Amino acid sequence: MADPSLFEEDPQSVSDRLQAEALIVDVDGFEGPLDLLLTLSRTQKVDLRRISVLQLAEQYLVFVEKAKKLRIELAADYLVMAAWLAFLKSRLLLPPDPSEEGPSGEELAAHLAFQLERLQAMRESAARLMARDQKGRDFFVRGLPEDIQRSRKVHYTATLLDLMQAYARIRTHDQFRPYAFDRDHVFTMEQALDRMRGLIGFAGDWTDLASYLPDGWSADPARRRSATAATFAASLELAKQGHIELRQSETFAPIAIRRKPQ
Amino acid sequence: MTDAPDTEKSLFEAPPIAEQERMVEAILFASADPVTVAEMAARMPHGSDPAEALVYLRRRYEGRGVRVVKVGDAWAIRTAPDLGFLMQKEVVETRKLSRAAIETLAIIAYHQPATRAEIEEIRGVAVSRGTIDQLLELEWIRFGRRRMTPGRPVTFVVTQSFLDHFGLESARDLPGLKELRAAGLLDNRPMPGMGKDDDDGEDQGGQSELFED
Amino acid sequence: MTDAPDTEKSLFEAPPIAEQERMVEAILFASADPVTVAEMAARMPHGSDPAEALVYLRRRYEGRGVRVVKVGDAWAIRTAPDLGFLMQKEVVETRKLSRAAIETLAIIAYHQPATRAEIEEIRGVAVSRGTIDQLLELEWIRFGRRRMTPGRPVTFVVTQSFLDHFGLESARDLPGLKELRAAGLLDNRPMPGMGKDDDDGEDQGGQSELFED
Numbered sequence: 001m002a003d004p005s006l007f008e009e010d011p012q013s014v015s016d017r018l019q020a021e022a023l024i025v026d027v028d029g030f031e032g033p034l035d036l037l038l039t040l041s042r043t044q045k046v047d048l049r050r051i052s053v054l055q056l057a058e059q060y061l062v063f064v065e066k067a068k069k070l071r072i073e074l075a076a077d078y079l080v081m082a083a084w085l086a087f088l089k090s091r092l093l094l095p096p097d098p099s100e101e102g103p104s105g106e107e108l109a110a111h112l113a114f115q116l117e118r119l120q121a122m123r124e125s126a127a128r129l130m131a132r133d134q135k136g137r138d139f140f141v142r143g144l145p146e147d148i149q150r151s152r153k154v155h156y157t158a159t160l161l162d163l164m165q166a167y168a169r170i171r172t173h174d175q176f177r178p179y180a181f182d183r184d185h186v187f188t189m190e191q192a193l194d195r196m197r198g199l200i201g202f203a204g205d206w207t208d209l210a211s212y213l214p215d216g217w218s219a220d221p222a223r224r225r226s227a228t229a230a231t232f233a234a235s236l237e238l239a240k241q242g243h244i245e246l247r248q249s250e251t252f253a254p255i256a257i258r259r260k261p262q
Numbered sequence: 263m264t265d266a267p268d269t270e271k272s273l274f275e276a277p278p279i280a281e282q283e284r285m286v287e288a289i290l291f292a293s294a295d296p297v298t299v300a301e302m303a304a305r306m307p308h309g310s311d312p313a314e315a316l317v318y319l320r321r322r323y324e325g326r327g328v329r330v331v332k333v334g335d336a337w338a339i340r341t342a343p344d345l346g347f348l349m350q351k352e353v354v355e356t357r358k359l360s361r362a363a364i365e366t367l368a369i370i371a372y373h374q375p376a377t378r379a380e381i382e383e384i385r386g387v388a389v390s391r392g393t394i395d396q397l398l399e400l401e402w403i404r405f406g407r408r409r410m411t412p413g414r415p416v417t418f419v420v421t422q423s424f425l426d427h428f429g430l431e432s433a434r435d436l437p438g439l440k441e442l443r444a445a446g447l448l449d450n451r452p453m454p455g456m457g458k459d460d461d462d463g464e465d466q467g468g469q470s471e472l473f474e475d
Numbered sequence: 476m477t478d479a480p481d482t483e484k485s486l487f488e489a490p491p492i493a494e495q496e497r498m499v500e501a502i503l504f505a506s507a508d509p510v511t512v513a514e515m516a517a518r519m520p521h522g523s524d525p526a527e528a529l530v531y532l533r534r535r536y537e538g539r540g541v542r543v544v545k546v547g548d549a550w551a552i553r554t555a556p557d558l559g560f561l562m563q564k565e566v567v568e569t570r571k572l573s574r575a576a577i578e579t580l581a582i583i584a585y586h587q588p589a590t591r592a593e594i595e596e597i598r599g600v601a602v603s604r605g606t607i608d609q610l611l612e613l614e615w616i617r618f619g620r621r622r623m624t625p626g627r628p629v630t631f632v633v634t635q636s637f638l639d640h641f642g643l644e645s646a647r648d649l650p651g652l653k654e655l656r657a658a659g660l661l662d663n664r665p666m667p668g669m670g671k672d673d674d675d676g677e678d679q680g681g682q683s684e685l686f687e688d
Contacts, residue, residue, distance in 0.1 A: 034386025103454030126368035136354035140505035146292035167581035287540030327500030
């Protein structure tokens with residue numbers, strides 16, 4: 001709001017100033033430009049549907065001018081409304097230009113009148129609503145409500161989609177842990193080496209390499225193949241390191257190994 | 263259930279309607295908040311028809327010191343408004359609502375579902391966060407479905423508590439609603455030259471849907 | 476007042492006794508605590524006789540769902556004792572089945588009859604007793620025939636309730652892995668050279684074999 005000292009610099013007469021002040025005294029009391037327009041419209045004392053928007057625009061612009069003179073800072077939306085009303089005023093005053101795009105001044109004015117009427121209607125409705133009998137003021141609820149004792153029962157639920165997704169999850173889990181999968185059916189050379197190092201100490205005599213396959217790896221063909229290959233590779237490694245000797249009587253004959261005599 | 267064709271008989275015989283009326287009476291007396299027919303049915307013996315019992319109960323309390331009132335799709339017992347003067351002791355001091363809050367509430371009630379932008383357009387001024395918060399806190403409004411327009415704005419609708427507080431059976435019973443609609447004052451009329459007609463159609467759909475019961 | 480027993484007449488006309496009865500009814504309804512006759516008289520219009528109104532009110536509520544009862548030297552409205560059962564409510568809470576349970580259920584559905592060891596082998600993790608119990612209790616699985624293998628382990632199969640709940644005609648209607656993949660439920664791509672489709676075929680084969688009974 002204005003600093004009182006501002007008024008002293010103002011060249012206006014006392015009565016002018018009082019009049020101006022009367023208008024803006026409650027500028028804070030207005031809830032935006034539409035509210036101000038609605039208040040100004042009351043001076044016309046007509047049905048809002050028959051209001052003169054041109055006259056209303058004039059009143060509003062005068063108001064804003066006065067506020068400016070008093071160096072009252074108006075919120076931006078008041079100024080936006082002023083600019084729009086100035087534009088509307090010019091449209092309403094000038095004969096319509098057929099080449100001009102957009103809605104006519106009359107259409108815009110009608111819309112403004114509609115907005116004012118609607119706001120007014122909502123105000124009245126709000127007042128009527130608040131005038132109704134209200135709970136806790138005019139009518140009352142049970143003062144001594146009885147608690148309902150609750151016993152809890154849990155109801156579990158799952159959808160078909162949940163079920164299918166769960167199954168898909170399990171199956172993909174199996175298939176897309178390839179390393180884990182490999183470990184199930186693949187006997188690595190490292191494993192074979194570890195195993196044979198522990199066993200060759202007892203292999204003084206020629207022994208069939210096949211007997212070094214780990215337990216449980218001979219039944220399933222895939223596992224047997226993997227274990228055989230790993231064990232054979234491990235035996236080559238051990239021979240290379242000079243720990244064992246290998247022999248095979250003919251092609252495809254069983255391979256035998258023994259500890260290399262020290 | 264008792265009206266069901268006689269050929270089929272329920273395993274559990276529903277209690278006589280007079281007994282059901284007593285039950286509904288007890289349930290409503292015991293609760294400070296409105297109770298739905300479904301909630302009553304869930305608590306009453308199998309085969310009970312609380313809706314029918316309510317018809318009798320409501321009639322029984324006509325003109326009495328307390329009344330059976332409908333609140334949305336629920337029911338409650340409330341003291342007769344003309345006896346409010348006896349209850350000074352029970353009066354709950356409610357925080358005084360600001361003018362902005364009252365108007366915002368009315369706009370939501372009459373235009374529901376309403377977006378914040380729509381409220382602001384009608385009032386011609388920004389709605390402060392606190393106003394909406396206050397109404398939400400009072401549980402007089404709640405979030406409705408998002409509007410299927412760009413930005414998918416949230417909407418607000420009034421609640422059962424709102425109906426209960428203002429003694430309304432449904433949002434259709436808002437004072438002057440019919441007149442306002444007839445006068446076109448509840449239309450979402452866009453500013454000429456700012457075609458928002460798509461919005462409009464949906465609005466109307468949403469609204470009548472909510473008001474239809 | 477015409478019913479008033481005494482000859483003394485108040486300066487202020489007291490309301491008719493029927494009206495006083497309404498007032499007592501509203502006061503007792505809205506009060507959080509029992510109300511004495513003196514308190515009622517203090518709140519009611521001058522000349523009222525709440526004690527007399529109470530006599531009428533009590534009679535009116537005889538046999539109703541609530542009763543007017545004396546608590547010490549005060550009065551209150553209370554639920555009729557035979558309707559106490561209405562004040563108990565069973566709260567049904569809906570919860571999602573745990574991941575362990577849904578996976579176990581899925582395995583039984585796809586591989587039935589399945590033993591616990593088989594379920595554990597497929598899930599790659601132990602199945603807790605509680606999980607099986609929960610599914611049994613939900614009546615989504617039941618015991619099938621014992622497997623004719625060492626230890627004669629029990630098997631589990633899905634029930635009619637299961638089929639009803641999941642909207643299936645039979646467990647064979649469950650989509651196979653191929654279909655799950657087509658539906659985007661198996662979004663992982665197979666490792667090159669890991670003929671997954673063989674797997675699928677095997678599944679189907681295994682399954683139908685199992686279902687032949």
